[in-house]
Amino acid sequence: MQSNNQKEALKLLREERKAFIERARKMIVEQSKRISAINSQIEKEAKTIPELASALSMSPSDVLVTVSALRKYGKVVEGVKDGYYFKYQLATKAG
Numbered sequence: 627m628q629s630n631n632q633k634e635a636l637k638l639l640r641e642e643r644k645a646f647i648e649r650a651r652k653m654i655v656e657q658s659k660r661i662s663a664i665n666s667q668i669e670k671e672a673k674t675i676p677e678l679a680s681a682l683s684m685s686p687s688d689v690l691v692t693v694s695a696l697r698k699y700g701k702v703v704e705g706v707k708d709g710y711y712f713k714y715q716l717a718t719k720a721g
Contacts, residue, residue: 660684660692665701665716672705672713 663682667673679686693714696702705713
């Protein structure tokens with residue numbers, strides 16, 4: 627039989643994990659929203675990081691991190707350079 631201390635420790639551990647899972651779920655939902663928003667913007671025409679940030683009312687750093695991840699996994703490619711910035715487009719639209 628489990629003692630009361632063990633039961634209480636197990637209950638606390640379950641509560642701790644529940645919070646971690648909920649935080650992770652919220653982060654995934656937010657990331658999915660950012661990816662969808664960026665994809666919808668560059669679906670029609672290639673855009674720079676500042677253009678995307680302005681159009682989506684997001685910080686340029688958040689846009690850059692997300693676009694970098696999409697680029698790493700082959701979903702987005704660099705297009706032509708516009709001033710100091712590359713224009714990004716969907717990989718399927720490149721060419």
